[in-house]
Amino acid sequence: MTSTPVLITATGPDKPGVSSVLFAALTSRGVEVHDVEQVVIRGRLVLGVLVAVDNDPEALQEAVEQAMATVAMSVDVKIGDEIGTEPFAQGRQDSTHVLTLLGRPLTAQSIYAVAGKLASVDANIDAIRSIADYPVTGLEVELSVEKDTPEADAELRSILADFANRGGLDVSIQRSGLSRRAKRLVVFDVDSTLIQGEVIEMLAAHVGVEPQVREITEAAMRGEINFTESLERRVALLEGLPEAAMDEVADTIELTPGARTTIRTLKRLGFQCGVVSGGFMRIIDRLVDDLGLDFAAANELEVVDGKLTGRVVGEVVDRPGKAKALNRFADEFGIPVQQCVAVGDGANDIDMLSAAGMGIAFNAKPALREVADAALSYPYLDAILFMLGVTRTEVEAADAADGLDLVRP
Incomplete structure (x- = not known):
C-alpha cells in the first residue's frame, strides 16, 4: 500500500502540552513520523511535522485540527502533491556549511544582502537560529551548497569575505560536521x-x-x-x-x-x-x-x-x-x-x-x-564564542549555575 505524505504546521503561543496534544492526535491515526521541526520566537511557537498515513488523510487532517483547537493553536495541513513529490526515502539533506552573522545592529538589509550572495552561488538556507542578543546580535545559518566541491567552497568563502570586508557585519563560514565541533x-x-x-x-x-x-x-x-x-x-x-x-x-x-x-x-x-x-x-x-x-x-x-x-x-x-x-x-x-x-x-x-x-x-x-x-x-572578545557555536543563553545559564550574578551594562 502506498502511503500519503501529510505536512502539519501548527502556530500559536508557546506553552506546555502543545506537542503532546498534536502527537496524541497523530498516534490515534497510526501515522509514521518522518521529520519534525520546532522553533520558538519571542514566545510564538512554530511546530512542523511530516508524516505518512496509509489511508484517509482527510480524517487525519480533521483530527489534527480539532485537537489543536483545544490548545488555541492555528494549524495548516497539506496533503500529497501539495507538499511536493520528493520520496520520503530521500530525507532531508545534511547541511554542508554553517554561517555565523554578527552585527550591532544586525539589520534586515544586511541579512537580505547576505541571502542574495548565497543565492548567487546556489547555496540554500536550511535553518536559522539566534545565538546572541548581547553584546552583538548573532545568527547561525545552516547552508547546503548544491555542488559541494572545493571550488564551490572557495567561491562561497570569497564572496562572503568580500561582503564582510565592506564593514557593518561580521561573517564566518565553516564546514559542517564533526570537525567544527571538535575544537579543543x-x-x-x-x-x-x-x-x-x-x-x-x-x-x-x-x-x-x-x-x-x-x-x-x-x-x-x-x-x-x-x-x-x-x-x-x-x-x-x-x-x-x-x-x-x-x-x-x-x-x-x-x-x-x-x-x-x-x-x-x-x-x-x-x-x-x-x-x-x-x-x-x-x-x-x-x-x-x-x-x-x-x-x-x-x-x-x-x-x-x-x-x-x-x-x-x-x-x-x-x-x-x-x-x-x-x-x-x-x-x-x-x-x-x-x-x-x-x-x-x-x-x-x-x-x-x-x-x-x-x-x-x-x-x-x-x-x-x-x-x-x-x-x-566589534571590540568584544566573547563574540569568539558565538563563532564556535556557543550561544549567549548558554553562557549566562552556566554563569548563573556557578553563582555568578553578572549584570549586563
Missing part, C-alpha cells in the same frame, strides 16, 4: 587582543619614547617591516628603564571586554586556553595567574642591575615563532592542530592563524583578515 585548544595573542593596548608602548611611556615605539609597532602590524626587526628596534629604545616599571605596567593592564567571559566559558567546555605573544613574559605571567591560563609563550627582556639593557634574551617569539609555539602546545596536550583555534590582530599572527584549524582575526589589520577563517570587527 584556543591560543590568543595578547596586545590589542586579550588586553587593550600595546604593552611595549606602555613601557615606552615611562622613558618618553612612546611615539617612536608606536610608529614602529604600526609599521610591523601592517606588515611593512618584519616583527623581529621591529622588536629589536623598540626594545633598544627601552634601555635603562627600571625593572620595576614592568610591574607598574602590569598593574594598569585592562582586559578586552568579554575576555574573562570567554576564558571562563571555554574552560568550562574543556578547552585548553593560553597565549602566544610577541610581548614580554614578565608581564604575561600576571595574566596567566589571573585568568587561569594553561600555557604561555612570550619574549624575555634582559635585565642587569635592576635595569633593562635594551635587548631580548633567548629565542624570539616572532611571526614564525608564534606558529611554532602553537604547534608545540598542541603536541604537549595531544591535540591535532586542526582542532586548535588561534586569535590575533596583526601581521605577526598570520602564520599562527594559518596553522590553526580555525583562525580568527580580531579587530585586525587587512593583512591578517585576508588569511583568517573569520574576522571580528
Whole structure:
C-alpha cells in the first residue's frame, strides 16, 4: 500500500502540552513520523511535522485540527502533491556549511544582502537560529551548497569575505560536521587582543619614547617591516628603564571586554586556553595567574642591575615563532592542530592563524583578515564564542549555575 505524505504546521503561543496534544492526535491515526521541526520566537511557537498515513488523510487532517483547537493553536495541513513529490526515502539533506552573522545592529538589509550572495552561488538556507542578543546580535545559518566541491567552497568563502570586508557585519563560514565541533585548544595573542593596548608602548611611556615605539609597532602590524626587526628596534629604545616599571605596567593592564567571559566559558567546555605573544613574559605571567591560563609563550627582556639593557634574551617569539609555539602546545596536550583555534590582530599572527584549524582575526589589520577563517570587527572578545557555536543563553545559564550574578551594562 502506498502511503500519503501529510505536512502539519501548527502556530500559536508557546506553552506546555502543545506537542503532546498534536502527537496524541497523530498516534490515534497510526501515522509514521518522518521529520519534525520546532522553533520558538519571542514566545510564538512554530511546530512542523511530516508524516505518512496509509489511508484517509482527510480524517487525519480533521483530527489534527480539532485537537489543536483545544490548545488555541492555528494549524495548516497539506496533503500529497501539495507538499511536493520528493520520496520520503530521500530525507532531508545534511547541511554542508554553517554561517555565523554578527552585527550591532544586525539589520534586515544586511541579512537580505547576505541571502542574495548565497543565492548567487546556489547555496540554500536550511535553518536559522539566534545565538546572541548581547553584546552583538548573532545568527547561525545552516547552508547546503548544491555542488559541494572545493571550488564551490572557495567561491562561497570569497564572496562572503568580500561582503564582510565592506564593514557593518561580521561573517564566518565553516564546514559542517564533526570537525567544527571538535575544537579543543584556543591560543590568543595578547596586545590589542586579550588586553587593550600595546604593552611595549606602555613601557615606552615611562622613558618618553612612546611615539617612536608606536610608529614602529604600526609599521610591523601592517606588515611593512618584519616583527623581529621591529622588536629589536623598540626594545633598544627601552634601555635603562627600571625593572620595576614592568610591574607598574602590569598593574594598569585592562582586559578586552568579554575576555574573562570567554576564558571562563571555554574552560568550562574543556578547552585548553593560553597565549602566544610577541610581548614580554614578565608581564604575561600576571595574566596567566589571573585568568587561569594553561600555557604561555612570550619574549624575555634582559635585565642587569635592576635595569633593562635594551635587548631580548633567548629565542624570539616572532611571526614564525608564534606558529611554532602553537604547534608545540598542541603536541604537549595531544591535540591535532586542526582542532586548535588561534586569535590575533596583526601581521605577526598570520602564520599562527594559518596553522590553526580555525583562525580568527580580531579587530585586525587587512593583512591578517585576508588569511583568517573569520574576522571580528566589534571590540568584544566573547563574540569568539558565538563563532564556535556557543550561544549567549548558554553562557549566562552556566554563569548563573556557578553563582555568578553578572549584570549586563
